[in-house]
Amino acid sequence: MSEFAFPGISGTYPVWVRNNTVAEVVNGLLEHGYEGAFVVTDSNVQSSVLDDGVTCPVFVCEPGESSKSHERLFELERWLAQQRANRQSVVVAIGGGVVGDLAGFAAAVYMRGVAWVNCATSLIAMVDSSLGGKTGIDLPEGKNLVGSFHDPASVVINPRWLSTLSDRDLKSGLAEVIKYTVLLDAKRFEGLESWISGAMSRDEDTLEEIIAFSIKSKASIVGGDPLDRRGQRAMLNLGHTVGHAIEAALGYQGMLHGEAVAVGMVLEAQIGEAIGFTQPGTSDRIREAVRAAGLPAELPREIQIADLERAMEADKKNVVGGVSLALVPSIGEFGVVQNVPADILHKVVTEQ
Ligand SMILES: NC(=O)c1ccc[n+]([C@@H]2O[C@H](COP(=O)([O-])OP(=O)(O)OC[C@H]3O[C@@H](n4cnc5c(N)ncnc54)[C@H](O)[C@@H]3O)[C@@H](O)[C@H]2O)c1
Ligand SMILES: [Zn+2]
Known part of the structure; x- marks a missing residue:
C-alpha cells in the first residue's frame, strides 16, 4: 500500500492508497486527537461502502449532482451545528466527487473552517476530484460557481471500494x-x-x-x-x-x-x-x-x-x-x- 505527499496550499497532505474499511479510517481519526467525526455520504455509497463499524453520526444525501446545491449545503451546515460539531471535529466525506465537493465546502465554511478527510469511493474521485483542494457547489447559472480552496487533512483511497461502482x-x-x-x-x-x-x-x-x-x-x-x-x-x-x-x-x-x-x-x-x-x-x-x-x-x-x-x-x-x-x-x-x-x-x- 502506498502514501503520497500531495502539494497543498500550505505544505503537503498525505494521500493514502490502502485497504482500510471506513470504520478503520474513522476510528483512526478519533485516536489521532479529533474530538468527533461527522461522516457525509450519499445513499448509494452508504449501502455499498459504509460498514457496521461506523458508529459516528452520518449525514446521507441523494446520489448525483443535484446534491451540490445551496439547499443541501444549508441542511448539512445545520446538521453539523445540531450535532455540536466544533473546531476540534473532523468532517469525513465518503463518496464520489459530489460528496467530496459538498462536504469539503461545508468544512471550509462551517465555523470558518474545520478539518476534513476525503475518502474517495468513485474512480473520478480517486484520480481527480479528491486531489487539489477545490471544493464547492453549483448554482442554477452554472456548475462549481460557488466554492473554496480547502485542502483536506488527508485523502484515503481504497481501490476495493470500486468493486461496487457501476x-x-x-x-x-x-x-x-x-x-x-x-x-x-x-x-x-x-x-x-x-x-x-x-x-x-x-x-x-x-x-x-x-x-x-x-x-x-x-x-x-x-x-x-x-x-x-x-x-x-x-x-x-x-x-x-x-x-x-x-x-x-x-x-x-x-x-x-x-x-x-x-x-x-x-x-x-x-x-x-x-x-x-x-x-x-x-x-x-x-x-x-x-x-x-x-x-x-x-x-x-x-x-x-x-x-x-x-x-x-x-x-x-x-x-x-x-x-x-x-x-x-x-x-x-x-x-x-x-x-x-x-x-x-x-x-x-x-x-x-
Ligand atoms: N473538486 C474537484 O477538483 C473536482 C474535479 C473533478 C470533478 N469534480 C466533481 O465531481 C463530480 C463528479 O464525480 P463522480 O463521478 O464521482 O460523481 P458522484 O459523486 O455523483 O458519483 C457517481 C455515482 O457513483 C456512486 N458511487 C460512488 N462511489 C461508489 C461506490 N464505491 N460504489 C457504488 N456506487 C458508488 C454515487 O452514488 C453516484 O451515483 C462532479 O460534481 C464534478 O464537478 C470535482
Ligand atoms: Zn473532469
Missing part, C-alpha cells in the same frame, strides 16, 4: 486517466489498452497502478499552481472546455462528466488540428483510446449546436473574450491557445 461510472473515471496520459505521457498512452481491460475487470494491481499514476500526474500539475492562478492548472482543462459545454447544453442530464470529457478531448484535438496547432492524426489516436475505454467519441444527436457554442463562449476560464482551449501539440505535450476563431469551432462541431 461500469459506466468506472469508464467515466477512465476519461480523466486518458487525459493525464495525453497531457504528460506518450508511452503510457500507447499502453492504455492493458490498463483499460485491467480496470474493467477490477484487477486490484491495475487499479492501484492507474490511481498512483493519476495522483502523481495531478500532483505534478497542481504543485506549481495550487490556487489555479498561474495558468499551469489550465492543463487539467484538456477536453473540459468542450466537455463542460456539452454537459451544460444537455442540462447536466444524459451524459456523465467523463463521457462529455471524452468527446471533448476528441473535438478539441480536431480543433487543434484545424488551426494548425496539433499534429495531424492526434484526434484519431485519442478517438481510438476513448472508444477502447467504451466511452463516446462523438456529440450526442440530441445536442443543440447553438447551445453548445453559447456554453463554450460563457466558459469561466476564457480570459480575452474568445474561447481559449487547453490543447496538445502532440500526445504528451501541452499548450494553451487563446481566442480560437469562432468559425473553426463552428466547423468542427458541426462536421465532426
Whole structure:
C-alpha cells in the first residue's frame, strides 16, 4: 500500500492508497486527537461502502449532482451545528466527487473552517476530484460557481471500494486517466489498452497502478499552481472546455462528466488540428483510446449546436473574450491557445 505527499496550499497532505474499511479510517481519526467525526455520504455509497463499524453520526444525501446545491449545503451546515460539531471535529466525506465537493465546502465554511478527510469511493474521485483542494457547489447559472480552496487533512483511497461502482461510472473515471496520459505521457498512452481491460475487470494491481499514476500526474500539475492562478492548472482543462459545454447544453442530464470529457478531448484535438496547432492524426489516436475505454467519441444527436457554442463562449476560464482551449501539440505535450476563431469551432462541431 502506498502514501503520497500531495502539494497543498500550505505544505503537503498525505494521500493514502490502502485497504482500510471506513470504520478503520474513522476510528483512526478519533485516536489521532479529533474530538468527533461527522461522516457525509450519499445513499448509494452508504449501502455499498459504509460498514457496521461506523458508529459516528452520518449525514446521507441523494446520489448525483443535484446534491451540490445551496439547499443541501444549508441542511448539512445545520446538521453539523445540531450535532455540536466544533473546531476540534473532523468532517469525513465518503463518496464520489459530489460528496467530496459538498462536504469539503461545508468544512471550509462551517465555523470558518474545520478539518476534513476525503475518502474517495468513485474512480473520478480517486484520480481527480479528491486531489487539489477545490471544493464547492453549483448554482442554477452554472456548475462549481460557488466554492473554496480547502485542502483536506488527508485523502484515503481504497481501490476495493470500486468493486461496487457501476461500469459506466468506472469508464467515466477512465476519461480523466486518458487525459493525464495525453497531457504528460506518450508511452503510457500507447499502453492504455492493458490498463483499460485491467480496470474493467477490477484487477486490484491495475487499479492501484492507474490511481498512483493519476495522483502523481495531478500532483505534478497542481504543485506549481495550487490556487489555479498561474495558468499551469489550465492543463487539467484538456477536453473540459468542450466537455463542460456539452454537459451544460444537455442540462447536466444524459451524459456523465467523463463521457462529455471524452468527446471533448476528441473535438478539441480536431480543433487543434484545424488551426494548425496539433499534429495531424492526434484526434484519431485519442478517438481510438476513448472508444477502447467504451466511452463516446462523438456529440450526442440530441445536442443543440447553438447551445453548445453559447456554453463554450460563457466558459469561466476564457480570459480575452474568445474561447481559449487547453490543447496538445502532440500526445504528451501541452499548450494553451487563446481566442480560437469562432468559425473553426463552428466547423468542427458541426462536421465532426
Ligand atoms: N473538486 C474537484 O477538483 C473536482 C474535479 C473533478 C470533478 N469534480 C466533481 O465531481 C463530480 C463528479 O464525480 P463522480 O463521478 O464521482 O460523481 P458522484 O459523486 O455523483 O458519483 C457517481 C455515482 O457513483 C456512486 N458511487 C460512488 N462511489 C461508489 C461506490 N464505491 N460504489 C457504488 N456506487 C458508488 C454515487 O452514488 C453516484 O451515483 C462532479 O460534481 C464534478 O464537478 C470535482
Ligand atoms: Zn473532469
